[in-house]
Every structure is written in C-alpha cells, then in structure tokens.
Amino acid sequence: MKNFLLYFLVNIITLQAGIAQQVFESSVKTDKKPWTNVQFYNDPQNFQFAIVSDRTGGARPGVFEDAVDKLNLLYPEFVMSVGDLIQGYTKDTTQIKLEWHEFNDILSHLKVPFFYLPGNHDITNQVMQQEWEKRYGRRYYSFTYKNVLFVAMDSNDDEDFSITIEQRDFVRKTLKDHPDVRWTFLFMHHPIWKYDTAQRFQEIEAALASRPHTVIAGHEHHYFHDPRDNANYYILATTGGSSAMRGARFGEFDHISWVTMTENGPVIANLQLDGILPHDISNALTNELTSSLLANTSFRHLITCNEGDEFEHGTVYFNFTNSAAQPLNINLRFYHHHQVNLQNSILDVVIPAFSDTIVALSLVAQQKSTFAALGFLQLDWSMAFTAPENPPVALDGRYKLYIRPSQPDYFAPRIPYFLDSLHVFYNSPFQFETRLTLDGTEPNSNSHMFMQSVLLLDNTTIKVKQVNEKNEATAVVDKTFKKRDLLKGVNPGVLKNGLRYSYYEGEWSAMPDFKNLKPQTYGIAHDLYVRDIAVRDDFFGLVYEGFLKITKDGLYLFRLRADDIGQLFIHEAPVFDRELSQDMRAQVGVIALRAGYHPIRLHFVEYQGSERLRLDARLAGEEDWDDIDMDQLYYLQ
Template identity: 40%
Template sequence: MKRFFIPLFLFCCNFMAAQEDFQYKLSTDSLPWTDRPFDNAPEQFQFAVVSDRTGGHRAGVFGDAMQKLNLLHPEFVMSVGDLVEGYTKDTTILNSQWSEFDSILSRLNMRFFALPGNHDISNDVMRDRWLSRYGASYYHFRYKDVLFLAFDSNDGDGVMFSRDQLDYFKHVIAEEEGVRWTLIFMHHPIWNYREFNGFDEIEAALKDRPYTVFAGHTHRYFKSQRHGRNYYVLSTTGGGSKLRSPRVGEFDHVTWVTMTPQGPELVHLQLSGIIDEDVLNEQTAPIALALHNATQIEQMMLRKSPAEGIVYLRIANTLDGEATKESSGLFYRGEDSSSGAVQNKTLRFEGRFYHNHHLSPEQDGLSLQIPPDSTVQIAIPVRIEGAVSLKDIDPLELDWTLGFESDEPFTPAFELSGILDIRPENEPAQLSLTPMDVFLETHEVELSSPFEKLQIRYTLDGSKPDADSPLYTAPIRMQETTTIKACYFDAEGGARSGVAAREYRKVVPEPAVKIKKRALAPGLRYAYYEGDFTAKLPDFNTLQPKRTGIALYSHPDSLERRMDHFALSFEGYIEVPQDGIYTFYTRSDDGSQLFVHDKLVVDNNGSHSAQVRRGNIALQKGLHPIRVAYFEDFLGETLEIGFEGAGLDRRRVPFATLFHEK
C-alpha cells in the first residue's frame, strides 16, 4: 500500500501547486479556458533521440539538429550510434573525426548519452579509442523510475552481444525489477538478425514488464511490434539517405519522447516539421512499397529544329487491379505485422517547370491521373532560345510529385517527389540494345524503347540515322562485325533524338592453354599492396607487394593487413566446360577489373560502393589464364566474381575452384 500512496500524494501536491501557480481575477460564471488539469505530472519527462549521423553523412545536418534541440529543451538526448565515419585504424584520422564530432556536440546545451554503431567501433583500435573517451561501450542508468539500457551491438563476432554484455544486462534487469518502464537503445535492429545473437535472452529476462526498443543503422524508419511491445528503427540525423519521403521511411529527424504514466509517446521532429510516429508501420508499409515499385518516370527531349524541341514524359503505374498486400525486405516485418492494401490505385502526377534561360516549355504545369496497370505519355513543345550550343544549355528542371490519394479524411497522401533534369542534348538516346556484344557465327540484335508512338530508325554502316534510314520493326540479323546506330524520330513533327550506338563483334573463341591438371593446385596466386589508393586501381608494375601467397577466398578481409587503402592482384586459371560466349561479372567495393588472356573483360574500376559490372568473351573448352585486380579506398570491402553462358546459369566462382601453377 505504501508504494502506491507516495506517488498519489506527490500527484496531489503537484496538482495543488499547479493551481497555486495559476492565478486569475475573472469572476464570471464561465471562463475562457477548459477545466482540464495542467499536463505536468511529476513523473512525466521529455527527452530526444538522434539517429545515424554517418554512413555517407551530409555535412551540417547533425549540427542543425543540435541547434534545434537547444530550442526544444529536452531534459537530455539519447543516441543510437554511428557518430563518426570511422572504419580506419589510423589514429590521426580517428582524432580528426572525433574532434569534428566534439565541435558539433559542443553546441548542445543538455546531457548527451553516446552509444556505439558500426562506424564508431569496427576494429580494436576504434574500440580502444571509444573506451578511452567514454569508459564503457554498454551501460545503464535510471531516471525518474525509468530504466535506460544502452547496448553495444558490435560487441562480438559480427552483429551480436558478448556473453559478458548479456550477463551484465540480465543482472541489471533482475536488480531493477521495480521500475515503471524499461527503454532499450542499440545501433543495429538486432531482432532482425540471426537468432543466436543473444537478444532473445534479454527479451525473456524482461518477461511481462513494459519496455520499448530503439535502434538505427538501416537509415530507413520503421515501427513494428514484438511480444506486444513497440520496436522502432529510426531514420537518419544526417546519415546517407535519398530523403525521398517520410512515407517510404527516408527523412532526417530527431525523435521526441514524452515519458507518461502510461508509457512513452513519440513524435518525430523533421528538421523542417513534425512527423507522426505511425508514418510507416506494418499497415502502411505495403502502400509505401506499392508506390515505390509502381512509379516509373522516363524523360527525353527530341530536337525538331535549331529553335524547337519536344519533351517526352512517360509515367507508368505498374499496379494491377488487385489490392496490393505484399510487403518485402525493403521494410522490416514485425512479429504481429498484418497486410495493408492500396485502395485507390490511381497515381496522381503534378509537375512544374522551373525557369530556364534558353528552354521555354509551351506549358508550365502538369496534372495527370495514371490508372492502375497503365502508362501516360505526353509531348510538350519547347522553344530553344539563343544561339548557344545545346551542350552549354542548363537542363530543363521539372519539380514533380507522384503519389496515391488517401481514402481517409485528414490523412496525408502517399507521395514521392523530386527534381527531374531534362537535358537538351540526349547522347546517347534512351534505347536498349541487346547487351551481348560478341558472337561466333550469326547474331540477332533487338532494340527496345520505353516510349510509345515514336519511330526507331537505324544504320549498319556507321553513319548517323536520318529520316530515310531503315525503320526498326524486327530484330536485326548479322553475320559480320557491325556497328548499329539508332535514333528516335517523331513521325508527325520530324523531331529526332540523339544517337544510341553499339558495336557487335564476330569473334573466334580464345584457345584454351595446354597445361596438365597435375601441374595445378586450387586457388589463385595473390599479391598484397598498400598505398594511397583512393580513386582508381594502381599500376601494379610500379609497386612492390607487401605480401604474396595463395588465395582460396575472394573476400579482402581474409588477406588485408589494414582497413583502408590497399590493393590486391590475383592470377591463375579458370576452366570452362565447353566452347561458347561467356559473360563474366565482378561485384566489388571499391574498384576491380577482370582480365582473361590479358584482355580486359570487366571494368569495374573507381572508388564506389558495391556494384556489379559485366563483360563478354568467347572461350574454347578448357583452361584459360585469368587475372583480377582490386583496390580498397574506404568503407566496405567486397570482391566477388562469376560467369554465365554457353548453356550455364549465372554462378559465383569461389577462388578455391580456380587454379594456380604449383
């Protein structure tokens, strides 16, 4: 009885104090305010949560959030990690990154609780730096009878918790049994990862107690439920994002939490407004996914004369007439998730052209309705003013919004928006030509287009197509090396597009090398290099390797000696089962190149995130020399090779299935 009497007594005292603070002199029977009590219960408090700052961070956003939090006056600020870019063992770089972060955080007037993400702790050097700064990577505290648990989701082999951390929090949970609520913070939404990460032990320890979980990492907001509790994956506070719309979970925000006697209540404060916590959840995610998948916008400008052009826009709504109920891995699915449905499947398109000094559309604004499973294509005449070259003219900019209207009153529409650049010089034209560009005897090439009611004319002699060139109506058959050039033509107005071109080469398969299998062993020979590799692959002929050996695995992690700025070259043999054309691919982060018989087949060079590039070559059955070059700039290390063709499906090629000379 005692534990219930004290809060009730404090509430009564506070209510009376609130009434004493509120003084007025009106003596009328009616008063110009309601009789509801002041919303200032003593156990109620407000705090804010900031999400990922890094992972392709955009300068200034996190600092702007700090300034605006000062205006909002939360009692304190929580974090879900990724405070610095990290991913380095270079202490000079780490010092610079943490100094930058400290200079931004110094603007915040209230207490800030740090928590590590994978960008903050990704190796032992970074972990030591974190511990020297903050003392611990996981911890807890209690505030106004609410238990706060801050986890380190990088504390183990991969995304998981160490046994020490699990035992620590299980002890804390048992010791703090009497708290009114538990709030859990971590970087990775670990409940969506493998089942043996240990978080199920934490959920079991909490049993029937009320709790709420916050995470980040994905850069996309999503609210779900597990065991009847709310689990939140927050979006970004400056981290990498396309920022297309809150309706697809992409927005910069701080989360405002009011801890009430009934539990936490959330709103998300976009730096330009307020976003309700249910902006994306199990019910609305299928609609957002439908919008994401149903939206296709194609654009092109045809030249009619030196002073005239035509802009073509094609907007597709790929939804069919059935209700859309399917979600996907694009959004996290909670244990109690249920399917939603798009009721009104007609897309609404609104557009407005910005002013351009040289290009003047005949109409400034557009308003279109696109029914399900249909396409709308429009042609807009454009005046071209001035004598400057088209290459020197700025693009025509179209500010557009596309989305579903809501069937519910006072409910925002599901929308995407953006700026579409329409360039007056379309080289090459938006035509798709058969990608296989080598052949043995004969070859058929197909030309396809997203645009309707436009002619495609082509040449096979290398000349630029004109209005008298052959009209494309069927696949083009060839028996010799040929270059195809093709253009769009507007049959009515005489306008034409830029040129799309591709050479198709008749080739003889590269002969297999004569080498006995017993002279070979599994794996590729490799050489490992270190240097200032930041933009493209180095010239390996000018470098001395730090280490050499045999590689049975393609992943750079197994060979690296530091996190960033290294390169690898691999050499050996690959065996193909029969004569034919083969398509090789590399998937790499950062750059890579693949050579067969010293011919560059796949060029995936440059500093970039993981991407796939392909190339073709004709090979005889048997063994062929292969060489792979790779370099790592920063953030992420991936290398994968594979091939398909000659009747074989696409397959990944582990290095252990390749060969080197003993």
C-alpha cells in the same frame, strides 16, 4: 493481534489516501465535474526516453545543438544514441580528440544521462576504436531500466558481416540472462537486418522471437518504419547529418524520437525539431508514393525535330509513369522562349494509378535557327498525390531541356556480347516508326523498320532512328554487339583450394605495375579478406593468382567490389569493360568461358580508410550475383 492488523491496514489506507490527495486536489465539490476522469497516467513503472540519430556524415552546424536545447525542455529520463557523433575517417589522433572534445562540449549542456553507441564515423579504423575504448570503455553493452532491457550493439565490429561471432554470443547470452524483462530494445548504427551478417543477426532474431522487442538503427539518413516478424524495426532519419530535407513523407527530416514505455509496450513519436510526427510517418505506403514521384522528376523525355541543320519545328514527348495506387497530379509551367513558340505554356496532367502516360508539346520556330543557338526550354513543375484518405505527398522544382533531337539508347539486352546468336530489341516507350540499318549507313525513310527484334549471328553495329507522324526524327543512335568465342580451360596439374598471394607495401593512388615491385611476403589465401593478410591498415597491395573453376560453358559477367582499387585478369587479359561498368554502375566485365580451369589474377590496392575486396559472377541472362568463394578457386601445388 487482530486489533494491530486492523490498525496497520487503516494506517496504510490513510497514508495512500493522503498521497492521492497530495497528487490531485480540487476545490470542486459538486457532483458534476469539469473534467473527464482522474485516472492519471502516472504508473511509476512507465517512463520516457529520447533517441538522437546521426549528427555527422556531413554535419550541418547548429542542428544537434538545437536538439540538445529541445531535449532540455522535454526532460526525458535519459537519451539513447544510434551513432555517428563525430566526423571521423582519420587516424590523426589530435583531430580525433578535437572532434570528441567538440561533441562532448555540445553534450555537456544536456541535463539527463546520455548513452553512447558507435557509428562508422566514430570508429572508422583501429586508431579511432582505441580512442573510443579509452573514453567510453565498451563498444557494445547492455543495461536494464525499470525491468526493460536495453542492448547497444556495434555494427562496425566485423568488416564483412557487421558483427563478430563474439558480439552475437554476447547479445544471445544477455537475452538468456534476462528472460523475464517486460520489453527488449536493440540499438545499432547500421540496419544490419538488411545486410549479409553470415546469419549472425538472424540468430539474434531467433533468440528475440519469443519476447516483445523493438529494433532501432540509423546510418541511412532516411526514416523508415519496417514491421518485421511481429516486431517494429526503425531506421531513424537525422539529427544534423547530411540530408536532402525533402520532408517527412520522404523520410528526410531532423528529429528526436520520443519513446514512452507503457504497460503495453513502447509508444514512439518523432519530434521534428520544428514539429511532432507519428512513428510511421515514412512507411511502405509513403515509399510507394514518393518512389513514384521521385522517378518522374528525372523527366524522361524524347525530342523529335525536322531533318536538317536548322530548327523549324519539333515535339517534346514526356513519359510519366505512376507506379502507385493513387492518381498522380503533374503541373508544368514553361517560361517564355524568344525563338520558339510553344503549343501550350501550361500543362496539367493526371496520371492514373499504375499507368504510363505520354504528354506531347509542339514547338515551332519563329524563324529558322541553328540548334546551338536555341539553348534550352525552362519550366517550373509540381507533382503531388492528393488522395483525401492520405496526407498529401508533393514535390516541386525547376527543370531545363535543350532543344535538339534526342539520342536515346533503348537497346536490349544491355550486355553487347553474345556467343552463337542474339535477338536484339529496341524497347522505346515512344511508339513511333523505328528505322534501322546494319551496314553502317545512316537510317532514312527507305531503311527497314525495326519490328520485334533483330537476329544477330556475327559482330554487328545497329543504327536506329525514330520518326513520328510529322516526319520529325530523333538523332541516330548506334550500338555494336560483338560475338565472343569460348575460351578453353587449361590443364594446370595438381590443385588445392585457395589462391597464392603476394603482399606489397607502398603509397599508390592508382594501380601500380606489380611485376616491377618486390613483395614483402608470400602465402596461400583461403579467402579474400585482405585484412587477414595485411600487416598495416593502409598503403598496401595484393596480387592473388590461381585458377577459377567453371562448371558450365557460358558468357559470364564478373563484378568486382574493391575499396580502394581492384583489377581482374583471366587468361592474362583484363576483364572489366569501361562502358558496361558505367552502364551497370559497378566494375563489371564479360568473358566467354568453357567449363574447366581458367588462370586468374586479382590485383588490389588499399590507399586509406576501410578495405574491402569481393568478387561476384553470374551467367549472362541471369539476375542474381553469386559470390566466388574458395570452392571455385585453386592454386597449383
């Protein structure tokens, strides 16, 4: 028996030696070797796979095709996707099939397995979801490969919270069923760790906390490495989707992510289609630099000119801000102007870290001319962070500015309404004399100086003009601030939580007059999820009616997020303010309300595509918006 075991072991050793000899064999017999070592990195448990990002959302022809060709040169063991493979956003089944045929024709050239994952362009609506399921079966699923768990999620699964409770439970069960894998990958289209998922994704993260894992998403067309809770989270850039393509440090590039699974976890490199990039190419540091750089490309400036209708002389003031911890280098090169002489045709400026700088450029007319005849100054510019400890981050471009007095609005607060009194400030970064009037007349040298603030007690229009030391001035800017009276609540009777709704159907591209239309159904709504009421995906409308409970007297801002169209009425008056909505880049209005119950009516129209209705509010002076939920909404029994 001992002889048999010895024979068996000798044969195993001989066999292993034979395999090793087949793997590496050399003619070099000397003690010195022309290599470092022969500890080859060839553990059979290690493997490499690739990830492609968004192809669509403004697909650029040929890019994804190029990626497939490059993948065939690299031979990963398989390819993962983060979605947005077709353009979608249609219910035309012929078009949907045509787009999938186009994509799969491109994919047919790939020599290794490809794992599909849905993006919002792939399953925009129920028709597209059904087509996906006919073709690919599951919208979320999992698999293991060499004892590594891969979970592909559908982040379009819930209109409001990205993933359904069922999908959350599926992921948690999958994790529970695979407790001993050596690594776990989560793939999804949207970076839902940044979204409100009603704590569903946070519950998945809690289940992930005790195991090594990596989370990978797409959708934003902007690469970002986001270390989070002792794990690496990644948002990939593009593999053909729309992009400004300003470069790697801006997170805007076409790439394939190359993942090598090692005994110590994954190592990720980004293979730009014309180069190779490290996994943290765009991160918190580069975001700090690029954000500061991009903020200055808007060229915040102020132009002051001589009084009168004809230009004689003036000054351009540039306000550059560096919010980064490194100096910012700016170079401006002005083109020749036939009517105006410039003090300098080239400006080189270094903005110290964490500082603001005002740069002045004097202008003198060769002869008097109307402002309309002057046209604009044109300049080429470049901006760069060039600290030796970091790779350079740079941009360049061209800009033009019209030679005329600026009319800047630096009034604060931005909300032009108040209750009892209001202190108004003029927060100009250009520290010149600021003259003002409150009686409707134009400011001049005899007008009062705008010192710290102006106290308003009634409706007032403030007119302001800034004047520099050369007696050059801006144009006059004015703003009207209005005093609002608190609206009293009503005594409606016996109330219950919820809103009454009326449901309509029709093809409206603008808000109809629902009073002249006959509703299809009536009911009580216990949330604002329009999909729960609608009996079809598109071309419908809703009117919600009831009462809003206000617990504190105050000036309230209301914000409506409607896809496609929404309008809010309180005490039968439309709430939203067009000028304020433009200023705040949202559908926003202001109304003064006393504590109590206030009649509310909410109109909604769904035309085509996705549908959404959300209403938020906050007191003037506060920063955070609060969702209005059914605890604040009532209907009359």
